[in-house]
Amino acid sequence: MTVNEFRFLTPELSLLGTAIAVILLDLFIKQKRVLAGISVAGIVISAGFTVAMWGEPGVAIFGRMLAVDNFALFFKLLMLVAAGLVILASQDYMRKFQRFQGEYYALVLLSAVGMMLLVAASDLISIYVALELTGISLYVLASFLKDKKSSEAGLKYLLLGAVASAVLLYGMALVFGLTGRTCLMCIAEYVQGMPGAGLLNHPALLLAMVLLAAGFGFKIACFPFQMWVPDVYEGAPTPVTAYLSVASKAAGFAVILRIFFVALGSPEWLSLNWGMMFAVLSAITMTVGNVVALLQSNIKRMLGYSSIAQAGYLMVGLATVGMALGNDALGQSGLIFFLMSYAVTNLGAFIAVIAISNKVDSDEINKYTGMGKRAPLLAAALTLCLISLIGLPPTAGLIAKIYIFSGAVQNGLLWLVIVAVINSAISAFYYLRVVKVMWSGAPASEEKVPSSWALRTALALCCLFVVLLGVIPGGFVGIAQAAAKIFAGL
Amino acid sequence: MDLSFPYLSTIVFLPVVGLVIIALWPKPQQKTVKLTALIFTLASFVLSLAVFYFFNRSSGAIGQIQFEEKLSWIPAINAFYHVGVDGLSLPLVILMTFLGVLAVLVSWNVQLRPKEYFIWLLLLETSILGVFTSLDLVLFFLFWELELIPMYFLISVWGSGRKEYSAIKYVIYTLVGSALMLAGILSIYFTTGSLNMMELAGMSAAKAVIPLAAMFFLLLTGFAIKLPVFPLHTWLPDAHTDAPTAASVILAGALLKMGGYGMIRLCVSIFPQVALQYAPILVVLAVVSVLYGAAVTLRQKDLKRLIAYSSVSHMGYVLLGVFALSQISLTGAVLQMFSHGIITGLLFAIVGLVYDKSHERNLDNLGGLARQMPVIVVVFSIAGLASLGLPGTSGFAAEFITFVGSYSSPAVPGIQLYTILGVFGIVLTAGYILWMLQRVFYGPPLEKFSKVPDANNVDKICIFSFVAAIMLVGIYPAILTNVIKMGVEPIARLLGL
Numbered sequence: 001m002t003v004n005e006f007r008f009l010t011p012e013l014s015l016l017g018t019a020i021a022v023i024l025l026d027l028f029i030k031q032k033r034v035l036a037g038i039s040v041a042g043i044v045i046s047a048g049f050t051v052a053m054w055g056e057p058g059v060a061i062f063g064r065m066l067a068v069d070n071f072a073l074f075f076k077l078l079m080l081v082a083a084g085l086v087i088l089a090s091q092d093y094m095r096k097f098q099r100f101q102g103e104y105y106a107l108v109l110l111s112a113v114g115m116m117l118l119v120a121a122s123d124l125i126s127i128y129v130a131l132e133l134t135g136i137s138l139y140v141l142a143s144f145l146k147d148k149k150s151s152e153a154g155l156k157y158l159l160l161g162a163v164a165s166a167v168l169l170y171g172m173a174l175v176f177g178l179t180g181r182t183c184l185m186c187i188a189e190y191v192q193g194m195p196g197a198g199l200l201n202h203p204a205l206l207l208a209m210v211l212l213a214a215g216f217g218f219k220i221a222c223f224p225f226q227m228w229v230p231d232v233y234e235g236a237p238t239p240v241t242a243y244l245s246v247a248s249k250a251a252g253f254a255v256i257l258r259i260f261f262v263a264l265g266s267p268e269w270l271s272l273n274w275g276m277m278f279a280v281l282s283a284i285t286m287t288v289g290n291v292v293a294l295l296q297s298n299i300k301r302m303l304g305y306s307s308i309a310q311a312g313y314l315m316v317g318l319a320t321v322g323m324a325l326g327n328d329a330l331g332q333s334g335l336i337f338f339l340m341s342y343a344v345t346n347l348g349a350f351i352a353v354i355a356i357s358n359k360v361d362s363d364e365i366n367k368y369t370g371m372g373k374r375a376p377l378l379a380a381a382l383t384l385c386l387i388s389l390i391g392l393p394p395t396a397g398l399i400a401k402i403y404i405f406s407g408a409v410q411n412g413l414l415w416l417v418i419v420a421v422i423n424s425a426i427s428a429f430y431y432l433r434v435v436k437v438m439w440s441g442a443p444a445s446e447e448k449v450p451s452s453w454a455l456r457t458a459l460a461l462c463c464l465f466v467v468l469l470g471v472i473p474g475g476f477v478g479i480a481q482a483a484a485k486i487f488a489g490l
Numbered sequence: 491m492d493l494s495f496p497y498l499s500t501i502v503f504l505p506v507v508g509l510v511i512i513a514l515w516p517k518p519q520q521k522t523v524k525l526t527a528l529i530f531t532l533a534s535f536v537l538s539l540a541v542f543y544f545f546n547r548s549s550g551a552i553g554q555i556q557f558e559e560k561l562s563w564i565p566a567i568n569a570f571y572h573v574g575v576d577g578l579s580l581p582l583v584i585l586m587t588f589l590g591v592l593a594v595l596v597s598w599n600v601q602l603r604p605k606e607y608f609i610w611l612l613l614l615e616t617s618i619l620g621v622f623t624s625l626d627l628v629l630f631f632l633f634w635e636l637e638l639i640p641m642y643f644l645i646s647v648w649g650s651g652r653k654e655y656s657a658i659k660y661v662i663y664t665l666v667g668s669a670l671m672l673a674g675i676l677s678i679y680f681t682t683g684s685l686n687m688m689e690l691a692g693m694s695a696a697k698a699v700i701p702l703a704a705m706f707f708l709l710l711t712g713f714a715i716k717l718p719v720f721p722l723h724t725w726l727p728d729a730h731t732d733a734p735t736a737a738s739v740i741l742a743g744a745l746l747k748m749g750g751y752g753m754i755r756l757c758v759s760i761f762p763q764v765a766l767q768y769a770p771i772l773v774v775l776a777v778v779s780v781l782y783g784a785a786v787t788l789r790q791k792d793l794k795r796l797i798a799y800s801s802v803s804h805m806g807y808v809l810l811g812v813f814a815l816s817q818i819s820l821t822g823a824v825l826q827m828f829s830h831g832i833i834t835g836l837l838f839a840i841v842g843l844v845y846d847k848s849h850e851r852n853l854d855n856l857g858g859l860a861r862q863m864p865v866i867v868v869v870f871s872i873a874g875l876a877s878l879g880l881p882g883t884s885g886f887a888a889e890f891i892t893f894v895g896s897y898s899s900p901a902v903p904g905i906q907l908y909t910i911l912g913v914f915g916i917v918l919t920a921g922y923i924l925w926m927l928q929r930v931f932y933g934p935p936l937e938k939f940s941k942v943p944d945a946n947n948v949d950k951i952c953i954f955s956f957v958a959a960i961m962l963v964g965i966y967p968a969i970l971t972n973v974i975k976m977g978v979e980p981i982a983r984l985l986g987l
Binding site: 433 | 567642643670673
């Protein structure tokens with residue numbers, strides 16, 4: 001290990017420094033808004049370091065513990081953007097946190113550090129450590145309101161998260177026992193050299209693969225590990241819900257992609273096997289998410305189930321990566337583009353929900369009646385985001401779906417694409433119900449809905465990108481293609 | 491003529507410019523909103539007439555795309571912003587820009603949230619124009635889906651009756667269709683590596699990702715829902731009946747044609763051999779649509795629902811013409827689309843007028859309106875007669891060409907019988923149209939309608955324009971068939987008939 005390698009860690013280190021500074025300054029500063037400013041500034045600096053490294057050839061640092069490649073850098077930036085938007089959007093929510101604002105910002109930053117390490121980790125040990133750093137900060141954040149529902153959400157998240165971690169560790173232990181290595185590239189080397197084809201000849205590997213998928217399946221909320229989502233999403237503070245649904249999920253996808261693509265990407269039969277596993281899980285996940293979302297009356301629960309459905313669409317990308325056998329990177333770049341689109345769309349939707357729920361003091365969908373009159377801009381923004389979630393033009397959602405599904409069709413997953421597109425038709429029903437309530441009902445009162453400039457900025461940014469990704473996607477697709485280059489060399 | 495001027499993009503996006511102006515105008519007067527909408531739709535219409543005038547009709551240009559524009563859009567999947575017109579799409583572009591102007595006039599009395607209303611109406615026009623002009627499959631799909639949003643809002647906010655139910659039913663039906671269509675488009679793309687509709691014409695694939703017939707039916711389902719074809723038509727009566735008048739005019743007038751256009755442009759011309767193979771089944775479905783639609787229409791009590799069901803029957807002729815697969819029948823099908831667009835557009839516009847003035851749509855409660863509404867009754871009669879195919883109106887020209895074409899088509903064995911059965915649909919049409927006219931306008935004048943006014947000046951401009959168009963195409967159909975031929979001939983050649 002050389003000191004030079006710390007250069008590659010500047011984004012994480014600067015953010016960590018900011019988090020510590022926020023906690024310390026919290027003791028002296030009365031005006032808590034300053035802390036938000038410092039946090040955002042720290043995020044911008046960290047993002048600057050990240051962008052500066054973009055395009056350099058991938059390297060492994062710290063004895064192959066971490067990989068610095070475009071793939072990791074892209075996801076780091078995505079985490080930073082999500083954290084920044086969430087902090088901006090939290091301004092309207094702060095009164096509910098009373099005196100613990102400093103801790104809130106610090107925890108958001110720390111979990112971001114954890115996720116940034118997670119997406120770069122290329123060794124089972126560093127993956128596990130980063131996962132726990134992320135997880136513990138998020139457990140606390142979920143229970144931050146300290147009322148009954150929020151505490152329940154936090155506890156549920158903690159318990160199920162712990163079980164998932166245990167399952168994951170067991171899977172990792174099996175992999176280690178089988179191969180004797182922990183670094184992903186070394187595992188790949190061993191797996192490629194294994195004699196005999198077919199998973200049934202390698203029961204330990206089969207079990208390890210299933211356990212790994214189960215452990216991370218909890219993070220991305222895929223079937224059958226999605227049960228925690230609605231309760232946690234409903235109980236947690238709304239900005240934290242937004243953060244969970246976007247950043248945590250994206251990090252989960254990044255790490256799954258890295259493990260399965262780098263460590264288990266060859267030989268062919270193995271790749272096809274896990275590709276098909278994700279394809280089947282994807283079909284079930286999106287169907288479960290969409291069908292149950294139809295029945296929801298609370299908007300946060302509905303968005304929770306909708307995020308399960310979206311995870312199902314995202315897994316189409318994972319399945320494609322497995323089926324493509326490394327021939328093309330359409331699966332990776334499709335997944336990355338979809339995550340970009342999903343991140344801005346879902347954050348936008350939650351930010352609008354924060355502002356509206358703040359005024360009406362309820363998350364029930366029928367309380368949104370007449371919002372088109374009371375808060376036309378907020379309602380329009382929420383409508384735009386919901387339309388993007390359905391996958392209608394002129395928004396990011398449509399292009400993302402076309403792009404991710406096109407890879408699947410090319411690699412023989414037409415059946416999955418048909419399931420997915422029919423699912424998106426079903427999803428229109430519950431998304432449009434919210435739209436209908438907002439625009440065609442009579443308002444419950446004439447009062448306007450106030451919102452801070454910070455929240456409005458965050459929302460405007462989200463909406464801008466939802467439209468940009470939908471109308472001129474060319475450049476963003478280029479970024480996704482560049483980010484799809486996962487560093488796999490030794 | 492300067493070819494570098496982007497005529498088509500201007501036509502397609504002028505309504506969007508209009509809607510941006512309306513949206514950004516701080517607290518506009520109602521009149522400002524309406525005039526802006528009118529100016530921009532009118533400009534779009536005039537430009538489309540210019541395109542029609544300059545359209546090259548010489549035999550050297552047969553099958554050529556004209557007024558083409560092509561820009562790189564999503565290089566990763568080889569998608570282009572690629573628009574252009576040929577003989578197939580040009581009549582439908584004119585139809586839409588024409589209906590766009592009239593839809594604004596029809597909506598002159600909208601009181602509820604006029605600003606939003608005209609924003610959605612303009613967006614609707616752009617999306618439909620986009621469908622007819624796109625030559626890239628992804629762009630086509632984008633516009634195809636875009637149309638849903640304004641239509642959803644127009645029906646669910648400004649509609650009547652069970653408007654929210656109808657709006658969501660419309661959206662779900664279309665989305666299921668377009669979902670399958672997307673799967674079809676992607677499988678075409680990965681079989682050929684191209685998204686260019688013109689390059690794809692008559693594609694032959696050595697190794698397709700799925701059988702060509704499967705792609706054909708994936709696409710066809712989407713179009714069949716839109717056209718609509720029995721038994722996928724059940725969204726139509728609900729949506730048409732509950733939509734506001736202008737939305738019904740555009741829905742019946744231009745939106746259904748997206749289905750017929752898609753069938754010819756994608757299903758038939760990309761997969762001519764598959765089309766030939768399955769034409770017998772589709773022709774039977776067409777005849778069922780014609781007869782079933784007409785029979786159900788006879789039983790309707792609601793004036794608007796009656797017109798809506800008649801569309802099912804009339805779009806059956808389009809399906810018959812398309813899958814009779816001869817050059818004449820295809821020409822007839824395109825002409826029928828245009829003609830049905832203006833005739834049914836007019837019928838819905840008048841039903842809207844009758845309802846606005848009498849506040850009654852139930853046939854049992856109407857009657858004797860001829861005395862109060864002399865202008866409306868004359869125009870309604872013309873529209874009705876055009877609908878049943880009276881010579882001298884566009885309906886006659888279109889249906890006659892369709893029937894001649896399908897009767898003489900060698901593509902489907904036994905098509906003579908189906909054509910004759912289809913012609914019987916005209917008899918049923920005559921039945922319900924005349925019966926409706928009688929029940930609404932004739933009979934003893936009713937006391938409750940004694941104060942009902944006739945059409946005002948704006949209404950007159952609107953309905954007389956429709957009548958003029960119907961007459962023009964009826965008396966001189968060659969004005970359109972000369973153009974349609976330019977697009978249909980290469981397709982007939984692909985079919986090898």
